[in-house]
Amino acid sequence: MSAPLPKLLVVEDDPGLQRQLRWAYDGYEVLIAADRAAALTLLRAEEPAVATLDLGLPPDPDGVSEGFAALAEMLALKPDLKVIVASGHGERESARRAIAEGAWDFYSKPIDIDALGLIVARAFHVHALEAENRRLAARGDTVTGLVTAAPEMLKVTRMIERVAGADVSVMLLGASGTGKEVLARSLHDASPRARGSFVAINCAAIPDTLLESELFGHEKGAFTGAVKTTEGKIEQAAGGTLFLDEIGDVPLPLQVKLLRFLQERVIERIGGRRAIPVDTRIVCATHQDIDAMVADGRFREDLYYRLAEIIVRIPALAERSGDAVLLARHFLKRHADAMKLPVKGFTPDAIAAIEGWGWPGNVRELENRVKRAVIMADGSHVTADDLDLTGDGAPALPINLRAVREAADRAAIRQALAHAEGNISGTARLLGISRPTLYDLMKAYDLQP
Template sequence: MKHILVVDDELNIRTSLTGILQDEGFQTSTAADGETALQLISEEKPDLVLLDIWMPGMDGIEVLKKIRQLPDEPQVIMMSGHATIETAVTATKLGAYDFVEKPLSFEKLLVCIQNAFKVHQLVSENRSLKARIYRDYSMIGNSPPIRELKQQIGIAAPTSGWVLITGENGTGKELVARAIHSQSRRSDKPFIEVNCAAIPEDLIESELFGHEKGAFTGATGKRKGKFDQAHEGTLFLDEIGDMSLKTQAKVLRILQEHKFERVGGERTIEVDVRVIAATNKNLEEEIRTGNFREDLFYRLNVLPFHVPPLRERRQDIALLAEHFLRAYCRKENAEIKQLSPEVLQALSTHHWPGNVRELKNLIERLVIMTPGERIDLAALPAELRGGGDSGEELRIALECDNYKQAREEFEKEFIRTKLEENDWNVSRTAEVIGLERSNLHRKIKSLGLELEKQ
């Protein structure tokens, strides 16, 4: 049952509205002044407030301002018999859903109330969906590289600078882009994503800039492009290293001039867009080979971010695995499963060439294909059961020229991994691997790991 609070200094209006609203199935409360109304809103959390403007003491406009400061403010419909158009406009700008004049038409008021509830439901659903999206795209991890990345995002996100995100495939570059958008001043505006590698060359300009009717065969109507759709928000250009030089030139012009024309159009359209680009390629190498524009690189590379591969943040693997496990158990309506300690150890030592995406896909497969509540080592693929990174360590060793060098490379990788797992705490690492603290200090210095950490 929806709860409506009636706020009016006239007793007969409070009484008549209460009777009508209760007949329509609403729960009601009443208040004769603004102070009482604010107290009832705090205590009873009504869904909607019918608020008179002219009241002794605190008037309706002042009450509306205070309601708008509440975290879960109700919808408000203003009422008055003496208000001007200017007052009605002011109330609407302050967030009132609507404005009705006295003497009240109860039929019109009921329609207004029903419409206000529909809008309130849409607003609530929108908040819920945004909260779910934020959870789904949250960055999981407490390793030093991820803590540093989160800190950098917190500093850069509120600014208007363009961003270039680099990293291997599957590391989570889109998560970084969404985190930047959600912490920016544009967070309530659109986040539009474009995968530059997935769009055919002959369609990417239409996709980015839109087209006019008849611009090319099949263009049966006008279409807005991604830059249009992202106006006042964020445009995420994923895999920008795969964009053609011709399209790069047009994107550069938009970044410089903040305007463009649709394909087949002549009208200039101005846009306000923050661009976040991402790539798994070395753009400086692409510039040297003539595949990427140097001027576009420097335009985008105002705020550079690098997303570390999973093998450089091993202490996050267990957190990620447990996170994906819970998510896929919910998605598949499966019983809650557990990863055995042996499985977590095997996951933590694997090289993960596919990074977080590879781990995510593996956990999904384990949830679907493993019966029972416990996932043991036998459920893992052979390459994970056979010693994790042994293949990578063998490759490193085989590339060395002699036994001494191979042993040093193995020691370096082993000690670096254990230091990362223990947050570079030398005493704790020494205890874990069974070395004296002083001996470990000497090893770190001789292998150059202190420099590597910095």
């Protein structure tokens, strides 16, 4: 049995346009409403994901009052609905107002069916990504604190879930700002040690002379200023998990002491003379090329194998299909709520800028830009200017147009396969192509369901 077609609500009172739009969207189940009441009835009964809305509805076909009333009620009834409003020539102000009041995008009359079709397809795609993210967030066994729907990142979360229950050391490898501490904390929360403490320390942020004391603690009088006996981070995490961020910055002499703890599960505080048994799980992370450091002698090979019983490689944000927009919406809501600002979403140009940016600073850069934009936004929606997405962070120019198309095809097919759960027919419908064409593309790009 084939999957049901996505539902598209068309709110339009012109019978000719109704027929044209119904004919144009054979890949969707098209629901036609000629006025506000009919639109709300269909919205309740069918729950479509996307709607197109002509602002000139009866009894005010020459104005926009009825259209804006319909927009407000539709979004109140179904907040995740993607509404695309019609804007005639000379009515750009109405389109801007509609976006400010929650519309997802707009199109101009007279209608260009192909252009509108692209907007509608993109709206369905974004709605599917957001729905997938909500579904994952609601699962009890998923990685907590992580917002993603990208196949590249879901592979990482499944790996974290599998290794959480095994009492082994885990090494997280990824660029700065990719969420290594979030994953480490999630691993702890999903493990049998969840009742114990999760203690994090950034090894690069502490001077070498103090790092040993931070990790292992010291006895009273061990050195000038040691006025009392102090437990180190390893002891503080007893029964729980110690997260060592930037493990590559630990100096060689201290690596020896850390290796002894991992081998014997005992520590000695600075100035102490007795071995203290400690049951602490180690999770570490680094953005450096740890294999090269081992080869160069800057990191002990025996310590590496003790710390890297399981290695998890975290993709950069630019490699996580669709996640930039999902995360941006998440951060916008979080910071707007925290600062009690009336910012509700992004304008279409902001969404396009987010999707096109290279994100060299990964998730951390994205959150910082969104937080700043929420503060700087003049209206209820963040614009591309508010995000200040210009300059060196933009992706490099591709070698040619074919490379651009191939990259776009690969990303679109991977995303569609994920949202159709590997179903080829469903994937082809999401992409608007035939099954044979999809098979040919998957073969050409070596992609699997």
